Amino acid sequence: MQTLQAVLDEIVAEMSAQADRGEVATYIPQLGKIDPGKFGIAVVLNDGSSAVAGDAEEPFSVQSISKVFTLALALGRVGDSLWNRVGREPSGTPFNSIVQLEREEGIPRNPFINAGAIVVSDILLAGHQPREAIGEILSFVRTVADDDTIVIDADVANSERVTGYRNFALANYLKGFGNLHHAPEMTLGVYFHHCAIAMSCLQLANAGRFLASAGMVPSTGHTVVSSERARRVNALMLTCGHYDGSGEFAFRVGIPGKSGVGGGILAIVPGVASIAVWSPGLNARGNSMLGSIALEQLTRRMNWSIFSSRSA
Numbered sequence: 001m002q003t004l005q006a007v008l009d010e011i012v013a014e015m016s017a018q019a020d021r022g023e024v025a026t027y028i029p030q031l032g033k034i035d036p037g038k039f040g041i042a043v044v045l046n047d048g049s050s051a052v053a054g055d056a057e058e059p060f061s062v063q064s065i066s067k068v069f070t071l072a073l074a075l076g077r078v079g080d081s082l083w084n085r086v087g088r089e090p091s092g093t094p095f096n097s098i099v100q101l102e103r104e105e106g107i108p109r110n111p112f113i114n115a116g117a118i119v120v121s122d123i124l125l126a127g128h129q130p131r132e133a134i135g136e137i138l139s140f141v142r143t144v145a146d147d148d149t150i151v152i153d154a155d156v157a158n159s160e161r162v163t164g165y166r167n168f169a170l171a172n173y174l175k176g177f178g179n180l181h182h183a184p185e186m187t188l189g190v191y192f193h194h195c196a197i198a199m200s201c202l203q204l205a206n207a208g209r210f211l212a213s214a215g216m217v218p219s220t221g222h223t224v225v226s227s228e229r230a231r232r233v234n235a236l237m238l239t240c241g242h243y244d245g246s247g248e249f250a251f252r253v254g255i256p257g258k259s260g261v262g263g264g265i266l267a268i269v270p271g272v273a274s275i276a277v278w279s280p281g282l283n284a285r286g287n288s289m290l291g292s293i294a295l296e297q298l299t300r301r302m303n304w305s306i307f308s309s310r311s312a
Contacts, residue, residue, distance in 0.1 A: 004045075015290045021037070025263075038279065040200070043274070055201075056200060056278075057201070059153075061195070062195075068112075072230075077124065086120065088240075089239075101170060101174070107177075119180065122174075125186060126182075150199055156196040161192050168184060201264070205274045211237075212270055215227050234268055237256035242287050245283070255306055264278045269306070277291040
């Protein structure tokens with residue numbers, strides 16, 4: 001069997017030869033400036049060893065991948081009462097759908113679509129000023145990654161704020177249905193900033209290790225969520241982590257994953273590894289085109305699908 005490093009090197013070579021790389025997310029101007037030729041991948045195993053290839057150490061905007069961390073943090077804050085305000089079902093509609101939110105009377109389908117993540121941000125804002133809530137989220141990400149150098153890209157956050165009309169519409173719908181407890185602009189300030197967290201593939205893979213290790217940060221031994229809660233976050237990543245492309249991702253890749261329109265994907269092989277891949281070009285569903293292909297190849301070659309008869 002090939003070594004993990006050899007597999008990653010092969011995948012990077014194969015992705016570099018791909019002519020169709022998808023389209024970068026130009027509706028957020030700062031993201032539209034990213035070179036679509038970038039590609040990086042990092043894998044951190046539960047024993048602490050890692051393998052990287054391509055542009056794996058170049059920071060990028062994680063965007064909606066941050067919703068994994070805010071969900072874990074909010075569950076720690078309010079527990080299962082969170083599910084009174086957010087559902088747990090796949091959306092089947094685009095991640096910024098207003099129609100679905102109106103039809104379902106202000107209860108977002110899951111915490112990974114924009115409306116659901118805005119509600120989660122509202123929960124984290126309770127008892128805090130926006131700056132404090134943002135600081136708490138960044139501190140949590142740094143803790144699970146065991147890396148204090150992770151920062152928020154202020155230019156990306158501002159770019160989202162000045163162009164985020166649909167998110168403002170979603171927040172106002174939520175407020176109108178009584179499912180937003182703070183002023184929309186305050187909650188959205190938290191939301192835009194956590195989406196603008198910047199990490200490299202290696203940092204992101206390290207940050208995801210607690211989900212591959214039953215809620216524990218292996219490098220520190222600190223348990224940040226219960227094993228049951230880690231399992232549930234992974235389940236939501238599998239069923240809802242790629243918006244209306246979640247079924248396709250589960251079918252082809254077969255592990256929990258969460259995408260972001262910055263072109264990143266965090267994927268988890270429970271008990272085995274945390275994986276991060278980055279390729280800025282998106283497919284029609286808003287997920288990294290080459291990132292999805294690369295993860296399919298990786299799980300196939302390493303036999304890492306959670307549906308395989310052998311998990312490692």
